[in-house]
Amino acid sequence: MSKRSNEPFLWLLFSAGGVVSALLMPIHLLLFALAFPLGWLDGPGYEKLLVLLRHPMTRVYLLVLCSLPLFHWAHRFRFTLYDGLQIKHLSEFINVFCYGGATVGTVVAACLLWSI
Amino acid sequence: MINPTEYLPKSYHPRVSTYWWLTRWVYLKFILREASSVFVAWTVILTLLQIRALAAGPARYAEFQDWLRSPLLLVLNAVSLFFVVFHAVTWFNLAPKAMVVRVGGRRLPNLAISAPNFAAWAVLSAAIAWILMRG
Amino acid sequence: MANRITIEVTRYDPAQDEKPRFDSFEVPLRKEWVVLDALNYIKDHLDGSLTFRWSCRMGVCGSCGMTVNGVPKLTCATFLSDYAPGPVRVEPMKNFPVLKDLVVDTSDFLVKLEKSKPWIIRKVEKPLDEEYFQTPEQLEAYKQYSMCINCMLCYAACPVYGLDPLFIGPAAIALAQRYNMDSRDEGASERMDILSQHDGIWGCTFVGECTQVCPKHVDPAGAIQQYKLTATMEWVKALVLPRGSE
Numbered sequence A: 001m002s003k004r005s006n007e008p009f010l011w012l013l014f015s016a017g018g019v020v021s022a023l024l025m026p027i028h029l030l031l032f033a034l035a036f037p038l039g040w041l042d043g044p045g046y047e048k049l050l051v052l053l054r055h056p057m058t059r060v061y062l063l064v065l066c067s068l069p070l071f072h073w074a075h076r077f078r079f080t081l082y083d084g085l086q087i088k089h090l091s092e093f094i095n096v097f098c099y100g101g102a103t104v105g106t107v108v109a110a111c112l113l114w115s116i
Numbered sequence B: 001m002i003n004p005t006e007y008l009p010k011s012y013h014p015r016v017s018t019y020w021w022l023t024r025w026v027y028l029k030f031i032l033r034e035a036s037s038v039f040v041a042w043t044v045i046l047t048l049l050q051i052r053a054l055a056a057g058p059a060r061y062a063e064f065q066d067w068l069r070s071p072l073l074l075v076l077n078a079v080s081l082f083f084v085v086f087h088a089v090t091w092f093n094l095a096p097k098a099m100v101v102r103v104g105g106r107r108l109p110n111l112a113i114s115a116p117n118f119a120a121w122a123v124l125s126a127a128i129a130w131i132l133m134r135g
Numbered sequence C: 001m002a003n004r005i006t007i008e009v010t011r012y013d014p015a016q017d018e019k020p021r022f023d024s025f026e027v028p029l030r031k032e033w034v035v036l037d038a039l040n041y042i043k044d045h046l047d048g049s050l051t052f053r054w055s056c057r058m059g060v061c062g063s064c065g066m067t068v069n070g071v072p073k074l075t076c077a078t079f080l081s082d083y084a085p086g087p088v089r090v091e092p093m094k095n096f097p098v099l100k101d102l103v104v105d106t107s108d109f110l111v112k113l114e115k116s117k118p119w120i121i122r123k124v125e126k127p128l129d130e131e132y133f134q135t136p137e138q139l140e141a142y143k144q145y146s147m148c149i150n151c152m153l154c155y156a157a158c159p160v161y162g163l164d165p166l167f168i169g170p171a172a173i174a175l176a177q178r179y180n181m182d183s184r185d186e187g188a189s190e191r192m193d194i195l196s197q198h199d200g201i202w203g204c205t206f207v208g209e210c211t212q213v214c215p216k217h218v219d220p221a222g223a224i225q226q227y228k229l230t231a232t233m234e235w236v237k238a239l240v241l242p243r244g245s246e
């Protein structure tokens, strides 16, 4: 193989994030951001949520839910900036912003989840 | 366009407009699909804020709930929900393009690949709702 | 009048014009006429200097691609009556330099096509009196891609190619797949070296419009995504088995 490209790795993250966000995000957003606060449905109370959150499985689940979709965003947003705004000449800055942002987000999520 | 040499034919090089994605409905749909990723990122941020509020105690969590009920957040989240659903639908519909499954030498029809995706979406959503709302 | 239609055609004369402009012509609207018939009517009866390419008039040579009302089309396979009452706007294919009126410079595509090595590559050729057998299933694996007529409509529809002319583009990648999927071919890794570069498959953002405009149902967008999947699997394999089995 000639020049090794890191695109396959980024694409893998993008795809995995695409799947995770497609499968899980609509229901999360519907329940936590609309249905529960507006009282359409009876949400879990504070105590119950905390118990749920302390379960190791939930933490792993939430880490996946927060991390992979950020890499999905990074990939799409990078290309949207390239093509939609025609600023590919700023690609170095854009790459740092997108993938750096996703990495920082992942670290923040991990710290948050393990500090509870 | 000025010719580099006299041996090349002179030609006109049109430049792609910055607003090319507004020129046709299909391109606009594409850009909206890509833009959905911004709302995906927002959903992550919202989730992280929620976890932080939970960790900070009942009072802070109640405040967080109030914040969610403010008109700005409701509108933002309704729009986000639209985009996240748009992402899910387009994602599952495009899955068969990237994945070719052959059974007995024949390529499986698109529906045979996208339908299980939609089914998984429904089952997982129901499972999450059940875990959160039971008892 | 119902049986006539106005056509606006791009005019550009490199000897005189800085920029293209439009000329309007009124042509008969006949039920069996395609856009190309109208252009030929203009050339024969109204303005002999109108310049455009065509050859087969039956959707196989791939030379009559133009932009009809903003959409890339084979003008010999696009009925005029679908655009009634008009006017119909006929422009050269997008994303290519315009040489004259409706004729574009296709050199870039030809160079890229060759880059993707669209021919059968063998490590060792069989002797001439031996045949390469292929089952119907093996044929079916690549047949769809072999339908490509190099009309370049997919390039005209691709915003990524328009923005980044280095992108190798839909048809070249679909044709690489045409040979990768061929059971007689052994050149997949050679092609992968070229197509897995940034200007290859990774430039594609899956707009998907190449597939929509393709008159031969080649589905280049699908070919590219499948290629990405293959390239990613190769990458994972190389990671798990460093210095691979090759």
Ligand code: SF4
Residues within 6 Å of the ligand: C147, C148, C149, C150, C151, C152, C153, C154, C155, C170, C171, C174, C210, C213, C214, C215, C216, C217, C218, C219, C220
């Ligand atoms: S893939 Fe389709 S649109 Fe592209 S050159 Fe081939 S036939 Fe034309």
Ligand code: FES
Residues within 6 Å of the ligand: C054, C055, C056, C057, C058, C059, C060, C061, C062, C063, C064, C065, C074, C075, C076, C077
């Ligand atoms: S003239 Fe040959 S494809 Fe239209």
